[in-house]
Amino acid sequence: IERYKEAIIDLTKLLNIEPNSKFALRYLGEAYHLTEETIIDLAKLLCIEPSDFVDESLKTKL
Numbered sequence: 001i002e003r004y005k006e007a008i009i010d011l012t013k014l015l016n017i018e019p020n021s022k023f024a025l026r027y028l029g030e031a032y033h034l035t036e037e038t039i040i041d042l043a044k045l046l047c048i049e050p051s052d053f054v055d056e057s058l059k060t061k062l
Contacts, residue, residue, distance in 0.1 A: 007031045020048050 011028040014021055025045040032038040 004031050022049055 014024040029041040
């Protein structure tokens with residue numbers, strides 16, 4: 001769990017530098033494990049890169 005917290009902090013810092021980072025949005029979403037923040041991040045990822053793979057079960061939550 002501690003590593004997820006560290007990852008969230010690091011990825012959030014990256015998004016502050018590069019707000020459209022597909023890498024950060026994807027892995028921040030995974031780190032949050034489908035919390036509200038995840039849905040926001042994945043929706044933003046799909047806006048930036050509509051052809052990016054997002055599991056169909058996740059798309060129904062967006």
